[in-house]
Amino acid sequence: MQGGAGRTPEAIVVGGGFAGLSAATLLAEHGVRVLLLEARPYLGGRARSWVDPQTGSTVDNGQHLFLGCYRDTLRFLDRLGSADRLSLQPRLSVPFVEPGGAVSIFALPPLPVFSWSLLAGLMRFPGLALRERLGLLRVAREVRRGSRRASPAAADELDDVSVSSWLRALGQSARADERLWHPLATAALNEHPERASAALFLPVLRELFLGGAGGSRLGVPLVGLTDLYADPAAHYLRARGSEVRLRAQVRGLMFERGRCAGVFLSDGARVPAPDVIVAVPPGELLEMLTPEVASEPFFSRCSRLETSPIVSIYLWFGSAITDLPLAGLIGGQWQWIFSRRAFAGGGGAGFGVTLVQSAARIFVEASRDSLVRRALDDLHRFFPASRRATLRHSLIIKEKRASIATLVGSQALRPTWRTPQPGLHLAGDWTATGLPATIEGAVISGHACARQVLGDRGSA
Ligand SMILES: Cc1cc2nc3c(=O)[nH]c(=O)nc-3n(C[C@H](O)[C@H](O)[C@H](O)COP(=O)(O)OP(=O)(O)OC[C@H]3O[C@@H](n4cnc5c(N)ncnc54)[C@H](O)[C@@H]3O)c2cc1C
Numbered sequence: 153m154q155g156g157a158g159r160t161p162e163a164i165v166v167g168g169g170f171a172g173l174s175a176a177t178l179l180a181e182h183g184v185r186v187l188l189l190e191a192r193p194y195l196g197g198r199a200r201s202w203v204d205p206q207t208g209s210t211v212d213n214g215q216h217l218f219l220g221c222y223r224d225t226l227r228f229l230d231r232l233g234s235a236d237r238l239s240l241q242p243r244l245s246v247p248f249v250e251p252g253g254a255v256s257i258f259a260l261p262p263l264p265v266f267s268w269s270l271l272a273g274l275m276r277f278p279g280l281a282l283r284e285r286l287g288l289l290r291v292a293r294e295v296r297r298g299s300r301r302a303s304p305a306a307a308d309e310l311d312d313v314s315v316s317s318w319l320r321a322l323g324q325s326a327r328a329d330e331r332l333w334h335p336l337a338t339a340a341l342n343e344h345p346e347r348a349s350a351a352l353f354l355p356v357l358r359e360l361f362l363g364g365a366g367g368s369r370l371g372v373p374l375v376g377l378t379d380l381y382a383d384p385a386a387h388y389l390r391a392r393g394s395e396v397r398l399r400a401q402v403r404g405l406m407f408e409r410g411r412c413a414g415v416f417l418s419d420g421a422r423v424p425a426p427d428v429i430v431a432v433p434p435g436e437l438l439e440m441l442t443p444e445v446a447s448e449p450f451f452s453r454c455s456r457l458e459t460s461p462i463v464s465i466y467l468w469f470g471s472a473i474t475d476l477p478l479a480g481l482i483g484g485q486w487q488w489i490f491s492r493r494a495f496a497g498g499g500g501a502g503f504g505v506t507l508v509q510s511a512a513r514i515f516v517e518a519s520r521d522s523l524v525r526r527a528l529d530d531l532h533r534f535f536p537a538s539r540r541a542t543l544r545h546s547l548i549i550k551e552k553r554a555s556i557a558t559l560v561g562s563q564a565l566r567p568t569w570r571t572p573q574p575g576l577h578l579a580g581d582w583t584a585t586g587l588p589a590t591i592e593g594a595v596i597s598g599h600a601c602a603r604q605v606l607g608d609r610g611s612a
Contacts, residue, residue: 161187161395163605164415164425166402166440169197170591171579172431173385174228174598176394181231182606186394187423189415191401194378195386198554199591201376206545207468207504210376213549214464215490215506217339217478221359221367222592224599232384240371244360247479248278248331249489251533255476258332266364277332279482284325288332291322295357310351311563315341318350335480335487341558341588342460342510352558352588370478372490405430405440405576412576415440427608429601431579431594433553450572453565457582462554463512465527470542472503474535481534485509485526489534503541505531516550523548555589556582569600577601 165176168190176186194200201212218225220240229235245259256278263269274288310318315337319329334345340356341348360368373380386396405428406414414424430437434454438446445451465486478490486507507527509515515523524546531538556562566584569577579601585593 159185161185161423161425163187163427163429164189164423165429165431166415167197167431167580168192168195168382168386168396168398169431169580170199170225170228170381170594171581171598172197172429173381174224174595175429175431175579175602176598177228177231177385177388178599178602179605180389180392180394182602183392184394184605186389187425188389188394188396189400189402189417189423190396190398193398195382195396195398196378198551199377200382201378204466204545204547209466209468209504210379211466211547211549212373212377214462214551214554215488215508216373216377216591218371218373218591219359219367220369220371221363222371222590222595224595225592228595228599229381232381232388234380234384237373237375237380238371239374241369243365244273244368244370246370247476248335248482249476249479249534250279250482253534253536255479260365260368262365269365270361279331280325280327284328287323287325287328291319291324291333291357292361294322295354295361298354298358308351308563310354311349311561313350314560315345315348315350315353318353319345331482335482338487338510340590342462342555343558344511347560348558349560349562351563355587372477402430402432402440404442405445407442407445407573411574427575427577427605429577429579429598429605431598431601433580434556434582437578445573448572450567454567454582457562457565458557458559459553460510460555460557461512461516461550461552463509463515463523463551464549465507465523466504466547466549467507467524467527467531467543468504468545469538470503470544471540473505473531473538473541481530484530484534486530489531507531510554512550516552520548558588569597570604577604 162185165172165188176188179186204211247255247257260269260273337345401418402415403418404416412428434457486509488508490506568584579597581589581594583597585596587593
């Protein structure tokens with residue numbers, strides 16, 4: 153079997169998520185003819201959208217937030233010509249709601265120097281005593297100190313420390329944890345602060361505290377995720393003579409004369425190529441390897457990575473629930489609320505909100521009725537006027553393996569993009585990006601693998 157335009161592909165990319173599509177499009181930009189193989193009938197992987205048949209609304213498989221510091225992601229969207237489908241805040245501003253409806257906003261005021269703006273933002277952080285606000289500065293100082301040291305080894309030392317112990321060592325109060333650090337860490341790391349590695353919280357805080365006003369801005373797509381990047385990437389690839397094949401599951405990798413030389417598909421076909429970028433989650437990668445290769449410590453370590461779920465509920469009402477585009481729910485059963493009006497286009501009936509819970513192991517087991525009940529309880533508690541709104545429709549999405557669990561000690565299990573097998577490159581949000589498992593990590597890894605392929609051929 154052959155690749156795009158009836159010829160043998162110059163590179164194969166396995167997996168059509170952010171990692172695979174960013175790798176494939178960077179290669180195509182440099183004139184490499186790629187064959188992209190995706191097992192499912194659609195692209196997008198863990199970040200995709202579809203039209204909900206009951207409401208006609210475009211829904212994502214869970215609300216995705218972007219940050220101004222997602223530099224590789226913005227470069228990828230620029231390549232596709234779809235960067236204008238992402239809306240970034242002018243400056244960081246995160247509302248938090250208390251039971252009863254009081255809103256306080258964590259914002260960075262516009263001051264000439266970013267560190268003054270950060271200082272002012274932290275010193276005005278709502279709901280904390282002066283002493284606790286001064287305590288926040290200790291974390292900011294530690295992040296700055298850590299970044300001066302800036303050696304990966306320093307971050308590795310923190311891999312054995314949980315986020316909550318690290319915050320305790322920096323004298324943070326229970327209230328500062330509850331109102332700021334824990335919601336931030338849980339959302340960014342998709343793991344409970346007691347279990348999550350501090351080594352992965354540090355880069356998040358580094359961007360927030362040191363990344364400049366542009367880097368800390370939050371962004372949301374104005375369209376569904378599939379329209380933001382997956383469909384434009386397929387179009388980009390096909391327009392450059394590459395091929396995107398759906399329902400094409402890779403069953404195994406082909407190894408010849410000590411290098412990866414192509415793939416076997418589950419329909420029995422064999423596709424040779426000089427380079428293969430595998431951009432699938434760790435479990436699926438291990439299934440593709442021969443037992444001999446899978447037993448190499450480089451690969452076998454990956455089997456110890458655990459996963460963590462995210463549960464989202466979309467609710468459509470007859471009237472508006474809140475004007476806030478997003479908000480943290482302090483002490484809520486759900487962690488965040490997003491107002492659908494402000495987000496994904498595609499119209500749709502009614503006024504929608506999405507509630508999100510990260511590291512949602514308990515919610516994964518809960519019944520549909522109990523999740524709807526918990527969502528309505530929260531809305532009634534945090535937005536009392538919502539008691540008068542009529543619920544028209546609800547949709548629950550349980551992503552059981554939303555990301556790898558960023559547990560204490562997990563950094564050491566994440567593999568590098570270059571593997572011991574020549575010709576085989578690994579991409580994906582779970583590889584050794586030094587970041588939590590995010591879109592930006594996925595795209596960084598995809599771009600890095602594409603550069604490896606180009607560099608090995610002397611065309612980078
Ligand atoms: C509900 C939810 C909310 C999230 N929120 C955020 C957020 O707010 N911000 C953020 O930055 N990140 C967020 N993330 C994480 C983000 O979605 C992921 O980091 C990113 O999508 C991972 O992309 P990837 O390409 O590495 O992997 P994937 O998207 O998993 O892509 C892998 C692809 O490989 C395919 N595949 C697997 N096996 C094979 C095979 N044998 N042959 C061929 N193809 C195969 C799969 O079908 C899949 O399409 C969220 C994730 C979820 C689930």
